[in-house]
Amino acid sequence: MAAWWSEVCDMFYLCFVREDRYKLLVSGIGVTIKVSLLAVVLGIIIGMLIALCNLSKNRFLRTLGGIYTDIIRGTPSVTQLMIIYFVIFASVHWPKWIIAAIAFGINSGAYVSEIIRAGILSIDKGQTEAGRSLGLNAYQTMTRIVIPQAVKNIFPALCNEFIVLIKETAIVGYVGLMDIQKAGDFIKSATFQAFMPLIGTAVIYYVLIKILTLVLKRVENRLRRSDIR
């Protein structure tokens, strides 16, 4: 037993402790969280706008929303990230992580818009009619009656989208950002060890997402208060 255990300890020391390599991962966690958080916020804002376009009576807006969703869903996110970084923002000297977050926000917005659209359509037409029959206008009916109910319905799908988004950010290495994945990869190259850095990377992602899932679960339970019978 002692033999392989000490080997594991050596590997652990080599990969994470020597030359303060754990610091790479710690700063990588920071990058992943920064990019993900901003991307989620942008994703929700863009998603709502696109969903409203898609649900609008205006044909131009519907076409616009359709084209957006179509292009984003039809191309890989790595390609989108690189186009936004190296082409669209090529001459803009913002911090890398902000540009990356914009790319992920634009990507996520397309998926979020479909989730929101489905959520709004899932609310019975009678709810809108009841609101309108009381004299509320379309906007008041939407914000006070339809959206609060839709939020509850789409919450699980939205959480899922955020989790996917966090993992998706593992490609930011392509534009030179040192996130968790890139840090693990860097350690792998430096130590010629594959097992420890990659498993370490996986564990860090897993724990991050586990914590997020637990938090979101609590939020969802609060949203479901009015379902008590």
Added chain:
Amino acid sequence: MIKVKNLQKKFGDLEVLKGIDEHIRQGEVVVVIGPSGSGKSTFLRCLNLLETATGGEIYVDDEQINAPKVNVNRIRQKMGMVFQQFNLFPHLTIMENITLAPTLLKKMNKEEAVEKGRQLLARVNLSEKADAYPAQLSGGQKQRVAIARALAMDPEIMLFDEPTSALDPEMVGEVLDVMKDLAKSGMTMVIVTHEMGFAREVASRVLFMDQGIVMESGTPEEVFGNPRNERTRNFLSKVL
């Protein structure tokens, strides 16, 4: 109070209303009966513009309401609507259901609306349910709340679209009782229903609709006791 002239409604090629002329006066309780698909509900929904009439004119207090530039929301505030499926807002408590529209539309401040809500809930015998959510109520209770919610806007007219059709039989009575009280208080009401006993008892006028037109109109005694139209006789023989 409501005047309808040659009202028509088409869904694509389907002609649901083929020209309805009707005059509903202040304080009248008009009960609309007729077979399924006769256009009763569509007629009612045209009155508060949930459906857009494809032809004809509707006047409320001598103002044409299906004209292009009319403020639909202002018109609807004068008309309360009660639906077959209740359509309470499930994410709000009973009190919030009632106070939402009056406070949002600045008809009352919060305290006044809650006070009004308490009075209305007492009127429909549901005072103890103010803080419950709709999911905790029975069908009959939900429909009584829906009536209270519509009344909170102080409407001049109440429209009922088959208010008891989605209820278990034992709950029909409690809803009809509330509607009877409302009729006694002088409210102008238009009611689409299959409850013939209720129609006979409460209606000041009964309309029999079939195939998109009003076939017969008269007092309950006339329509139920001595129907002149063949179709009316036929229909009544099946439902009575």
